[in-house]
Amino acid sequence: MNLRDSAAEYPITTSGVLLSTPVFNVAEERFNFGELGDELTRVFVTHPGAVAVVAVDAADRILLINQYRHPVRMNLWEVPAGLLDLPGEPMLTAAQRELAEEADLTAANWHVLADFFTTPGGQNEAIRVYLAEGLSDVPAAERHAREAEEAELGFAWVELAEAVEAALGGRLHNPATVVGILALYAVRQGAGRLRDAEAVWEHHPRGIAPA
DSSP states (O other): OOOOOOOOOOOEEEEEEEEEOSSOEEEEEEEEETTTTEEEEEEEEEOOOEEEEEEBOTTSEEEEEEEEEGGGTEEEEEOOEEEOOSTTOOHHHHHHHHHHHHHSEEEEEEEEEEEEESOTTTBOOEEEEEEEEEEEEOOGGGOOOOOGGGGGOEEEEEEHHHHHHHHHTTOOOOHHHHHHHHHHHHHHTTSSOOEETTOOOTTOTTOOOOO
């Protein structure tokens, strides 16, 4: 079986924006669905998308960042990540930028671990998770000045087995982090394979080229 999600298009009769913000919009669309052409109405969030980075050092440890997330009122352990909020910026370039800005690191080797939609029933946010290896420190004079919640980040290097246990034990909740950790574990166990860092995401909602 060739297990693969597929694109689908149904006639949209009306489309509008109910709320616009600097990060996302709330849209309402009506479309004809099914053999009888029933008109359905859906309200959903349109999102620019994001990238996340599972950074692994020479000892096969994963970098996790502790960051306060106000909507859930929690400090979450997460992999470095950020929005695709620069027009036309390739996903790989965005991932490299986020790793430098959030973790003061660069990487010599990049691969794609996983692509996923965070909440496809309610928004079109799409996240690509990268594996970054061959790490080096960003020179102190070139480091990004972190602000707001990012000004108080905590950092930890965690063994892969410990990270997997925390993810499966319900102690980690950031979706890109859980997906990235389990994807890397699957690859290490021979149950999956890495993809090229510039692999095409054919049906990315924003139509942003990966490279």
